[in-house]
Amino acid sequence: GESVGLHLPTLSVQEGDNSIINCAYSNSASDYFIWYKQESGKGPQFIIDIRSNMDKRQGQRVTVLLNKTVKHLSLQIAATQPGDSAVYFCAVHETAGNKLTFGGGTRVLVKP
Amino acid sequence: DVKVTQSSRYLVKRTGEKVFLECVQDMDHENMFWYRQDPGLGLRLIYFSYDVKMKEKGDIPEGYSVSREKKERFSLILESASTNQTSMYLCASQGQGYGYTFGSGTRLTVV
Numbered sequence: 001g002e003s004v005g006l007h008l009p010t011l012s013v014q015e016g017d018n019s020i021i022n023c024a025y026s027n028s029a030s031d032y033f034i035w036y037k038q039e040s041g042k043g044p045q046f047i048i049d050i051r052s053n054m055d056k057r058q059g060q061r062v063t064v065l066l067n068k069t070v071k072h073l074s075l076q077i078a079a080t081q082p083g084d085s086a087v088y089f090c091a092v093h094e095t096a097g098n099k100l101t102f103g104g105g106t107r108v109l110v111k112p
Numbered sequence: 113d114v115k116v117t118q119s120s121r122y123l124v125k126r127t128g129e130k131v132f133l134e135c136v137q138d139m140d141h142e143n144m145f146w147y148r149q150d151p152g153l154g155l156r157l158i159y160f161s162y163d164v165k166m167k168e169k170g171d172i173p174e175g176y177s178v179s180r181e182k183k184e185r186f187s188l189i190l191e192s193a194s195t196n197q198t199s200m201y202l203c204a205s206q207g208q209g210y211g212y213t214f215g216s217g218t219r220l221t222v223v
Contacts, residue, residue, distance in 0.1 A: 032210045043116075043202055043214035089155070093210040098143065098162075100212060104154040 010107045019077040021106045023090035026071060032093035034100070035064060035075045039086045047075070047088075077108075085110045115139070118203050118215035125222050131190040133218050135203030141213075143206040144186035146170075146178065148199040149217070155202065161186055193222045 013019045025033075031052045036044035050057045050064045050073075057064050063076040073090050087107050091100040119134035137144065145160040147170075157170030159178040167178050175197060179187040186205075190197055200219050204212035 034211050036214075041121075041217075041219075043118075043216045044212075045214070046211055049211060091212075098206070098210070099145075099157070099160065100210070102155040104152075 009104070010109065012109045012111060013080050014111050015082060016079055019075075019080045019084065019108055021075045021077075021088050021090075021108065023073040023075075023103050024071060025073065025090075025092045025101075027092070027094055028068070028071065029095045030071075030092045031095045033064070033066060033073050034091040034093075035062075035073075036089045036091060036102075037084075037086045038089065038105070044089060080108070080110050082110050082112065084108060116203055116205050116213050116215040118201075118218050120218050121216060123218060123220045125190075125193050125220065127194060127222055129190075129193045129222075131193045131220065131222075133188040133190075133201055133203075133220070135186045135188070135215055136184050137186075137205040137213070138184065139205060139207055139213065140183065141205040141207040142183070144180065145204045145206070145212065146176075146186065146188045147202045147204065148172070149202055150199050158188065190220075193220075195222050198222045 034049045035047045037047050038044040048059045048064050055066050061078045065074045087105040089105050090103040116137045125131050146158045147155045156172050158176050161167050161180040177189045198221050200217050202217050203215040206212050
């Protein structure tokens with residue numbers, strides 16, 4: 001099965017700085033990866049995804065990097081804003097089976 | 113805009129009560145999931161369903177059951193609520209792609 005870990009349970013970042021959130025996974029057969037954002041009292045919301053045939057994908061102020069060699073995934077948030085304060089989860093999909101496995105979450109705190 | 117709707121945001125129930133958590137999606141998705149979320153434990157899969165009247169146990173099914181009588185509705189049932197079932201419950205659905213769409217969650221307190 002898949003096990004997913006997150007580095008740094010809490011990340012404190014100054015407003016305007018860039019944030020980097022990391023995620024490690026164990027199954028080299030994983031084929032799809034997602035980052036979710038969960039604000040307090042709400043359900044997780046999709047931010048960005050990437051397939052295993054890519055190593056980088058950019059969205060609006062967010063970039064996901066995938067390093068399949070070391071089974072590592074990261075989310076970069078540019079110019080972090082107060083509205084970015086939330087818990088961020090990575091989720092990993094395996095080729096066999098059709099479920100996602102979620103990391104434990106990293107809390108991002110934006111300091112004004 | 114696609115939606116997964118959980119019927120209650122907050123619930124308080126007594127120990128021993130039978131509790132129903134309802135989830136409805138309007139995306140015609142085949143697959144639906146129930147998770148519970150606890151501090152330090154992340155998201156844990158309780159039950160899932162890939163079709164009407166079909167259900168599969170997840171990682172922590174004990175004390176729970178589910179019902180999927182219609183494609184759009186997936187209900188989680190706590191047969192006899194206990195205090196260790198106090199948690200945030202999240203419903204999700206999955207369509208043709210791999211990603212999930214989550215509901216807003218139900219925070220259940222069992223007293």
